[in-house]
Amino acid sequence: MYDFDTPAPRAGSGAIKWDMRGDFGNENALPFWVADSDYMSPPEVTDAVRDAATRCVFGYTAPTRSYKNAVAGWIRTRHGWEIDTDWIVPSIGIVSELSNIVRCFTLPGDKVLIQTPVYDPFAGVVKTAGRTLVENRLVRGGDDRYAMDFADLERDLRSGVRLMILCSPHNPVGRVWTRDEVCRVAELCAEHGALLVSDEIHWDILMPGQCHFTAGNAGTSDNVIVLTAPSKTFNIAGLKCSNGIIPNAALRRKLAAWKESRHMEGPNNLGAVACEAAYTHCARWCDEQNEYLSGNAKLVCEAFAQRLPEVRIAPLEGTYLMWLDISRTGLDSRTVCEKLTRAGAILNDGRRYGDDRFVRLNIACPRGQLTTGLSSIIACLSEAMGK
Ligand SMILES: Cc1ncc(COP(=O)(O)O)c(C=O)c1O
Structure with missing residues (x-):
């Protein structure tokens, strides 16, 4: 134990x-505020970082084949999604990558939708990029459980939303969206020409009986980007390592070119070491x-x-x-x-x-x-x- x-x-x-x-x-x-944890990270992660430090390789590095295999393996075994390792786009954090994605795939003034109440940097990323924020309110039932208002969502998407940010599982209302809910969101985005960016950073943290359904498995993966990271699960946010999973090669190329032209790099090499160890040894x-x-x-x-x-x-x-x-x-x-x-x-x-x-x-x-x-x-x- x-x-x-x-x-x-x-x-x-x-x-x-x-x-x-x-x-x-x-x-x-x-x-009880910032979303990180107050117990130790897994010993397997700490050992891997310590070993890497003793090898003293601190120069420029890029994610290795074994890193990508570890990410793909975790996604397959924990989330039932078969991905090609070419789809993995490593980054230094979800919020900065969200900002890159919003700026890369939309234009100033374009509508970007979020479902409120929600993790506050979503609104910040949209507003600081000069895009138009569209708020689709979640509705709270008599049992205090939240649900999506699909009629409202469809109306909003029809009004010309270019990109939707889904928070799945949802911070702060604690929902793990069901397969039906995720598929409906993905279908609506596909139908109305919106790019669906699904922030799944909390996907491993599930209460008993809950099963996360990734937007990557929603069947419309041409217009879907899934963002995830080992940072919440294993308490390694300070190591700056996250992963986008982008099945559509054209989207991947466009984002890569956008980031390259702005001299953006990452992830941190010790972060990649920690991520690989976590996904390999810490189920x-x-x-x-x-x-x-x-x-x-x-x-x-x-x-x-x-x-x-x-x-x-x-x-x-x-x-x-x-x-x-x-x-x-x-x-x-x-x-x-x-x-x-x-x-x-x-x-x-x-x-x-x-x-x-x-x-x-x-x-x-x-x-x-x-x-x-x-x-x-x-x-x-x-x-x-x-x-
Ligand atoms: C939904 C969600 N996305 C992103 C983040 C932050 O991710 P990162 O530290 O990789 O930018 C958090 C942190 O609380 C979060 O709750």
Whole structure:
């Protein structure tokens, strides 16, 4: 069994999640914000990076054949998608690659669609490129589970959207989209001439019984780009390595030419080493992490159900990010986050994702840390509700 109970020594290491706590006004608060984890990365990954460091090869490198085989192997065995290794386009991160893709495949003023509430850099990437942001709101059911509004989506796509960014699994509402939902999105994009860019960075982090369906398998792969990375799964975001999977050779060529003309390179060579090791040796670590995270999610749900049922929680199907409805406090999410920080827990303000009735809680941490944080969070919200 791997150890997820021991905290990684992150404070003072430059970790944004820990070392920027002072910016919120409480440098002793426990951090439940930035989407990375607070236990160690898999030992197989650390060993591979250490071995590479002892060989001292730090010059210019390009992803090797064995790297690409490892990426393709993971995608085949974990996600049931047979890819050609030529389709793999390595990069230094999903957000920067999204920005490249938006700028490469659309023109200033073109419409780009996102489904809100959603990971905030999506809107940033679109707006800073001078494209027109189209927001297709997700709808929340009586069971607090979110769904897509396909009628609205179709209307938006028909209005001339050139590119849609799908977040799958979805940060922050925690949905793992079903095969039917993903296929419907892909069909609609194909029908209306929009490029579908599916950000699947969270695809390995699944709660029990959940099965991720990649947009790559939706049957319309000519207009699909899947973006993924080992960074969330294995906690190696700082190593700057991600992968686009682009079945359409013309799209691949266009993106390669666009990046080359702007002198863009990557990924980091130690990131590639870590990625290859993770995808080759860490399937069991990934399964055990999912089990651990599902225990953490259960802890959160039970604590709120018993002590503060007024806070509704979107059912967590995938990702390690929980979406909590704090509207019964009568306060907006910024005010609630300020109170929570003073009480000892830093969460993300839902406003940045597009809904200020919510806060986002990252549960990828040792259970002891979560238990301590939960007590402060529930006590603080109870007080805010006058309980
Ligand atoms: C949906 C989603 N995409 C992308 C990223 C960031 O990816 P990267 O660090 O590779 O830019 C995150 C990080 O939280 C995310 O949740």
